[in-house]
Amino acid sequence: MNSRIGIDDARELWLHASDEELKRLAQDIRARYHEPDRATYMVMRIINYTNVCVAQCDYCAFYVLPNQDGGYVLSREDVFAKIDELVEFGGDLVAFNGGFNPRLPLDYYCDLFASVRERYGDRVEFYALTIAEFVFLSDRAKLSYADAAARLRDAGVHWVTGGGSEILTEDFRKRHAKWKYTVRDYFEAQRAIVESGMKTTATMVIGFDETLDERLEHLQRTRDFQDETGGLFSFLCWTYKPYGTAFGGREISPPEYWRHIALSRIFLDNVKHVRTSVLTQNEDAFRALDYGADDFDLPIEDEVTQKAGARIDLDLDGLLSIPRRLGYTVEYRRAERPAALTA
Ligand code: SF4
Numbered sequence: 001m002n003s004r005i006g007i008d009d010a011r012e013l014w015l016h017a018s019d020e021e022l023k024r025l026a027q028d029i030r031a032r033y034h035e036p037d038r039a040t041y042m043v044m045r046i047i048n049y050t051n052v053c054v055a056q057c058d059y060c061a062f063y064v065l066p067n068q069d070g071g072y073v074l075s076r077e078d079v080f081a082k083i084d085e086l087v088e089f090g091g092d093l094v095a096f097n098g099g100f101n102p103r104l105p106l107d108y109y110c111d112l113f114a115s116v117r118e119r120y121g122d123r124v125e126f127y128a129l130t131i132a133e134f135v136f137l138s139d140r141a142k143l144s145y146a147d148a149a150a151r152l153r154d155a156g157v158h159w160v161t162g163g164g165s166e167i168l169t170e171d172f173r174k175r176h177a178k179w180k181y182t183v184r185d186y187f188e189a190q191r192a193i194v195e196s197g198m199k200t201t202a203t204m205v206i207g208f209d210e211t212l213d214e215r216l217e218h219l220q221r222t223r224d225f226q227d228e229t230g231g232l233f234s235f236l237c238w239t240y241k242p243y244g245t246a247f248g249g250r251e252i253s254p255p256e257y258w259r260h261i262a263l264s265r266i267f268l269d270n271v272k273h274v275r276t277s278v279l280t281q282n283e284d285a286f287r288a289l290d291y292g293a294d295d296f297d298l299p300i301e302d303e304v305t306q307k308a309g310a311r312i313d314l315d316l317d318g319l320l321s322i323p324r325r326l327g328y329t330v331e332y333r334r335a336e337r338p339a340a341l342t343a
Helices: 007-016 019-033 076-088 106-120 131-140 145-154 170-176 183-195 212-229 254-267 278-291 303-307 316-325
Strands: 038-047 093-096 125-130 159-161 200-206 232-239 273-276 295-299 329-332
Touching (some): 007 019, 007 212, 007 254, 019 254, 019 278, 038 076, 038 316, 076 106, 106 131, 106 145, 125 131, 131 159, 131 183, 183 200, 183 212, 212 232, 232 254, 254 278, 278 295
Parallel strands (some): 038 093, 200 232, 232 273, 273 295
């Protein structure tokens, strides 16, 4: 397949293509970027620096409101201890992810990230925030996205990832997360991150009540953004965990996840890496390598998804034996420093 597929083709493939056909088409696109029998991975930890949040997304089991019992903000020492433990595990990537905490000013983030960069240098890379948090803290600071991005970059930040995107349609946002951000804000903020020289990624979460058309709209917007900016390093898709959330619901099946990974790989022909989610799919995540994924994380902590039912397996050798048994050579991948920020 040489030409790019459109929304109608994608809908047709989802509804009528066999698993084997989807796999073959996805592997064709994968082969443009990667050797067929090779996959890469990282060992990482998500540090949830605060659980206080005013966004009140109905699919979230993690947050508490300001003034409610159980709210916390991690100290710098707590953060360092978590990073040290990750390093002992052999990992070198941290992703900071927390709630929309109105008591934390932009200076809190800049000080925290500068202290992490100062202590660990380039030995440990970190995803500073998600685009969702970045939108919130820019608005709170009354700064343009460009100015807020410059502040973070000057504090030593290299990456602000595309997390917190779930499904990028305005209807979905209104149904489930009306105080989080608008789709327009999301992409404007992400564009500012790219233009500042930092790196970013695309993400997606499926398994709520989103329609097929909403999934396809999300993919279309992602591909358009990549056409315009070239700033997306990777696309990671994971699945909604419904336990303990206000919205509730049921988990989707692994085969539905694998098919969606294949469709994403085919549609996002301009994104180099398609990543499968061990955090939410556990052992079943590795089968997605056959459906076009090429890369994955082995996370040792993420309170957000664990609170909603995710299970973390710390037997990393045991996990890595699964893709090997499927016929893949797996190699460790270090997070890259953006070329624009090379010292
Ligand atoms: S998903 Fe994130 S933004 Fe939404 S309520 Fe939970 S912590 Fe807050």
